[in-house]
Amino acid sequence: xxxxxxxxxxxxxxxxxxxxxxxxxxxxxxxxxxxxxxxxxxxxxxxxxxxxxxxxxxxxxxxxxxxxxxxxxxxxxxxxxxxxxxxxxxxxxxxxxxxxxxxxxxxxxxxxxxxxxxxxxxxxxxxxxxxxxxxxxxxxxxxxxxxxxxxxxxxxxxxxxxxxxxxxxxxxxxxxxxxxxxxxxxxxxxxxxxxxxxxxxxxxxxxxxxxxxxxxxxxxxxxxxxxxxxxxxxxxxxxxxxxxxxxxxxxxxxxxxxxxxxxxxxxxxxxxxxxxxxxxxxxxxxxxxxxxxxxxxxxxxxxxxxxxxxxxxxxxxxxxxxxxxxxxxxxxxxxxxxxxxxxxxxxxxxxxxxxxxxxxxxxxxxxxxxxxxxxxxxxxxxxxxxxxxxxxxxxxxxxxxxxxxxxxxxxxxxxxxxxxxxxxxxxxxxxxxxxxxxxxxxxxxxxxxxxxxxxxxxxxxxxxxxxxxxx
Amino acid sequence: xxxxxxxxxxxxxxxxxxxxxxxxxxxxxxxxxxxxxxxxxxxxxxxxxxxxxxxxxxxxxxxxxxxxxxxxxxxxxxxxxxxxxxxxxxxxxxxxxxxxxxxxxxxxxxxxxxxxxxxxxxxxxxxxxxxxxxxxxxxxxxxxxxxxxxxxxxxxxxxxxxxxxxxxxxxxxxxxxxxxxxxxxxxxxxxxxxxxxxxxxxxxxxxxxxxxxxxxxxxxxxxxxxxxxxxxxxxxxxxxxxxxxxxxxxxxxxxxxxxxxxxxxxxxxxxxxxxxxxxxxxxxxxxxxxxxxxxxxxxxxxxxxxxxxxxxxxxxxxxxxxxxxxxxxxxxxxxxxxxxxxxxxxxxxxxxxxxxxxxxxxxxxxxxxxxxxxxxxxxxxxxxxxxxxxxxxxxxxxxxxxxxxxxxxxxxxxxxxxxxxxxxxxxxxxxxxxxxxxxxxxxxxxxxxxxxxxxxxxxxxxxxxxxxxxx
Numbered sequence: 033x034x035x036x037x038x039x040x041x042x043x044x045x046x047x048x049x050x051x052x053x054x055x056x057x058x059x060x061x062x063x064x065x066x067x068x069x070x071x072x073x074x075x076x077x078x079x080x081x082x083x084x085x086x087x088x089x090x091x092x093x094x095x096x097x098x099x100x101x102x103x104x105x106x107x108x109x110x111x112x113x114x115x116x117x118x119x120x121x122x123x124x125x126x127x128x129x130x131x132x133x134x135x136x137x138x139x140x141x142x143x144x145x146x147x148x149x150x151x152x153x154x155x156x157x158x159x160x161x162x163x164x165x166x167x168x169x170x171x172x173x174x175x176x177x178x179x180x181x182x183x184x185x186x187x188x189x190x191x192x193x194x195x196x197x198x199x200x201x202x203x204x205x206x207x208x209x210x211x212x213x214x215x216x217x218x219x220x221x222x223x224x225x226x227x228x229x230x231x232x233x234x235x236x237x238x239x240x241x242x243x244x245x246x247x248x249x250x251x252x253x254x255x256x257x258x259x260x261x262x263x264x265x266x267x268x269x270x271x272x273x274x275x276x277x278x279x280x281x282x283x284x285x286x287x288x289x290x291x292x293x294x295x296x297x298x299x300x301x302x303x304x305x306x307x308x309x310x311x312x313x314x315x316x317x318x319x320x321x322x323x324x325x326x327x328x329x330x331x332x333x334x335x336x337x338x339x340x341x342x343x344x345x346x347x348x349x350x351x352x353x354x355x356x357x358x359x360x361x362x363x364x365x366x367x368x369x370x371x372x373x374x375x376x377x378x379x380x381x382x383x384x385x386x387x388x389x390x391x392x393x394x395x396x397x398x399x400x401x402x403x404x405x406x407x408x409x410x411x412x413x414x415x416x417x418x419x420x421x422x423x424x425x426x427x428x429x430x431x432x433x434x435x436x437x438x439x440x441x442x443x444x445x446x447x448x449x450x451x452x453x454x455x456x457x458x459x460x461x462x463x464x465x466x467x468x469x470x471x472x473x474x475x476x477x478x479x480x481x482x483x484x485x486x487x488x489x490x491x492x493x494x495x496x497x498x499x500x501x502x503x
Numbered sequence: 504x505x506x507x508x509x510x511x512x513x514x515x516x517x518x519x520x521x522x523x524x525x526x527x528x529x530x531x532x533x534x535x536x537x538x539x540x541x542x543x544x545x546x547x548x549x550x551x552x553x554x555x556x557x558x559x560x561x562x563x564x565x566x567x568x569x570x571x572x573x574x575x576x577x578x579x580x581x582x583x584x585x586x587x588x589x590x591x592x593x594x595x596x597x598x599x600x601x602x603x604x605x606x607x608x609x610x611x612x613x614x615x616x617x618x619x620x621x622x623x624x625x626x627x628x629x630x631x632x633x634x635x636x637x638x639x640x641x642x643x644x645x646x647x648x649x650x651x652x653x654x655x656x657x658x659x660x661x662x663x664x665x666x667x668x669x670x671x672x673x674x675x676x677x678x679x680x681x682x683x684x685x686x687x688x689x690x691x692x693x694x695x696x697x698x699x700x701x702x703x704x705x706x707x708x709x710x711x712x713x714x715x716x717x718x719x720x721x722x723x724x725x726x727x728x729x730x731x732x733x734x735x736x737x738x739x740x741x742x743x744x745x746x747x748x749x750x751x752x753x754x755x756x757x758x759x760x761x762x763x764x765x766x767x768x769x770x771x772x773x774x775x776x777x778x779x780x781x782x783x784x785x786x787x788x789x790x791x792x793x794x795x796x797x798x799x800x801x802x803x804x805x806x807x808x809x810x811x812x813x814x815x816x817x818x819x820x821x822x823x824x825x826x827x828x829x830x831x832x833x834x835x836x837x838x839x840x841x842x843x844x845x846x847x848x849x850x851x852x853x854x855x856x857x858x859x860x861x862x863x864x865x866x867x868x869x870x871x872x873x874x875x876x877x878x879x880x881x882x883x884x885x886x887x888x889x890x891x892x893x894x895x896x897x898x899x900x901x902x903x904x905x906x907x908x909x910x911x912x913x914x915x916x917x918x919x920x921x922x923x924x925x926x927x928x929x930x931x932x933x934x935x936x937x938x939x940x941x942x943x944x945x946x947x948x949x950x951x952x953x954x955x956x957x958x959x960x961x962x963x964x965x966x967x968x969x970x971x972x973x974x
Contacts, residue, residue, distance in 0.1 A: 144682070146684060196688065196702075
């Protein structure tokens with residue numbers, strides 16, 4: 033199963049398979065007493081930390097400043113003193129140390145795969161993955177896919193695009209390791225969804241990977257084109273990441289009823305992928321945290337202390353077997369609740385019974401871009417003619433997010449409208465261009481008169497998300 | 504190098520590498536006396552044919568009818584009696600034996616990858632590839648990529664989309680086998696080219712794979728955005744398939760001058776890929792036919808007899824190491840001239856010194872779709888109100904092909920135009936819808952009066968291709 037049980041990083045045996053009747057990929061590890069498993073995890077954690085300290089100026093600098101040395105980390109309590117990493121810090125580090133940042137731990141010529149966040153603003157994050165990491169990713173994915181019921185006789189349709197985004201590639205790497213029939217169809221090209229329907233009907237793949245919103249869109253398009261997703265398609269297992277949704281009861285139910293399938297929720301952060309180590313088993317009781325692959329804590333967003341089971345917190349992730357671009361205590365900003373109550377599957381990992389259901393900050397995701405109200409505000413304030421207040425409305429028409437920004441125009445602009453009626457059109461366009469340049473998303477600006485948007489004493493609730501992503 | 508030198512199919516050693524200074528991947532095989540190599544090829548050919556006969560009802564049926572039995576094939580002369588396979592035959596076979604046709608030679612559950620032609624008409628062809636085939640593909644690609652100069656220190660940007668189309672996947676499989684840094688960026692998503700420019704600048708990949716027209720489009724967009732492809736980008740080697748172009752002197756020169764790179768022409772047929780065994784070496788004297796991977800003949804389009812070196816003919820391809828979906832004597836319909844004159848690289852393979860420069864039939868390619876004038880004619884004739892004659896004009900604006908169909912309207916329609924001026928608009932729309940449904944491509948119909956398009960005594964030259972693909 034593992035060729036070097038006492039070494040780090042682990043080398044998995046690519047020929048290993050449990051028997052098809054077996055529920056678990058690595059039975060002992062998955063069902064072990066968590067206290068005993070923690071000992072194994074801690075060994076991997078120590079090795080990963082020592083490696084990162086040695087190879088990455090980024091970590092060495094930060095930890096030296098915090099007075100932390102890997103050798104002094106003797107317990108999880110010591111580990112929790114390591115400063116959290118925030119997304120903006122790695123983005124800044126990459127800007128200073130292009131293109132991969134000073135947390136790249138392998139020689140550049142050993143980078144096997146380059147991926148990244150889409151960041152059309154010119155500030156994307158690059159993700160580097162080494163060749164042996166890629167093999168471990170395949171093994172980790174295969175194990176979790178086995179856990180939600182896929183077996184070598186299955187065939188998987190991958191309906192998300194193959195480019196910078198790692199979700200599709202991780203699903204493919206896992207499917208290859210599991211020796212499934214892989215149908216990497218992709219998505220997003222003009223006319224591709226229509227073509228997909230015919231191929232899905234003809235090939236009868238038994239599994240689907242993509243985003244929940246795309247799966248619902250495919251079902252809708254299918255019905256429009258005269259297909260019945262329940263009868264004409266053969267998806268038994270549909271697994272998702274890239275968005276919340278598959279963990280939200282109403283969405284899960286809609287997907288399962290549309291296709292007659294099991295809807296499996298997965299999800300982590302782009303910086304952690306393609307390790308996709310929050311993942312449901314086929315009992316769908318919420319995502320298990322596959323702790324011996326990626327170590328996950330749940331912390332209070334204010335105090336940053338680990339919260340008890342039953343409590344709400346923010347997942348913080350630590351790679352345990354990544355040599356290329358390891359993340360040590362990466363703060364996700366997502367909101368979840370965790371539990372150690374048993375799952376009928378018998379795995380002893382902690383679980384997120386309600387999935388990810390919100391954000392600890394006010395970030396929102398539009399067409400795959402992370403957007404903060406503060407970014408919108410900054411862009412508007414750069415435009416002469418902006419009034420004072422604004423509001424953000426996000427809707428979803430079919431599979432496409434729409435960003436609407438209602439912005440006040442200033443009293444000065446109001447005074448000029450009569451003599452110069454085109455001033456509003458120009459102002460609107462200027463704001464839209466500035467938004468695109470600053471936040472990477474083109475929004476529709478709706479101008480409103482000064483004073484028309486409600487002021488509040490407290491932090492304004494400026495974002496109205498009509499997509500019901502978390503409901 | 505090969506783990507089973509006397510067995511079939513060959514099992515390549517995935518750890519094998521020549522020394523980086525070595526020009527050849529498999530020196531002996533590539534530089535051998537062709538007569539001696541033919542003996543080796545013939546052994547593979549025999550094994551491939553016997554396998555196909557045993558596993559594929561499609562071949563058994565055809566060969567039995569033609570009185571051919573694999574055991575009776577003792578020479579290349581015998582081999583040449585095997586009936587040619589035409590594309591429409593495999594399409595028909597797949598329609599009768601869905602989804603993979605009766606020429607699938609492995610059990611369906613052993614299909615490792617599904618790809619296909621795009622065929623938006625509902626008549627695409629499905630390509631099945633087995634797991635061990637996929638490994639051989641990686642080895643074959645790596646060998647040809649080595650031949651045009653790529654080495655493990657290189658990094659390759661793959662700028663063509665990852666979906667049904669196999670070109671991108673083959674380039675990736677080869678790059679992975681060569682242990683290059685792979686940057687599978689894709690193409691075709693809205694806004695993706697603009698994003699590509701920034702990533703290419705930041706990551707400085709040394710190699711590019713895509714279509715020649717896309718490479719030229721990227722250079723043009725780069726200049727519009729203030730980049731100089733020569734200074735800001737670092738492409739040393741750009742290799743192409745999917746279109747002719749990289750073998751056409753003017754296009755090759757333009758690409759090499761735009762980027763300061765070596766422009767490498769590759770190309771075969773979708774049914775043969777991702778084995779991409781017509782490929783230039785870094786001397787760029789025309790594509791070598793890597794005959795011990797895919798056996799290639801050049802035949803006279805009328806007599807279907809093999810032509811002498813120096814003559815023009817149509818490439819006919821035979822897989823030599825494919826267990827999944829082997830093609831035996833697949834007629835390509837492309838036009839090329841072949842030679843056995845030596846190349847400075849020292850390889851002793853025959854060459855296509857002018858690449859592929861035309862078609863033996865009147866098929867043309869629009870936005871990746873194979874279109875025949877007979878298909879256009881059939882669609883038009885289904886529309887009441889069509890006159891008698893038509894003409895097809897194909898243009899390319901930037902990277903996008905445009906299909907214009909000039910069609911006469913009937914005398915009956917002409918009589919009604921005065922009283923019913925909207926009749927022409929309706930007729931035009933009906934023709935465009937019919938074309939889309941029948942040939943899979945949306946064209947612009949330009950209606951012209953009855954009798955205005957020239958009649959000829961001979962086969963009308965109905966296709967005007969303004970894209971200069973072959974010039």
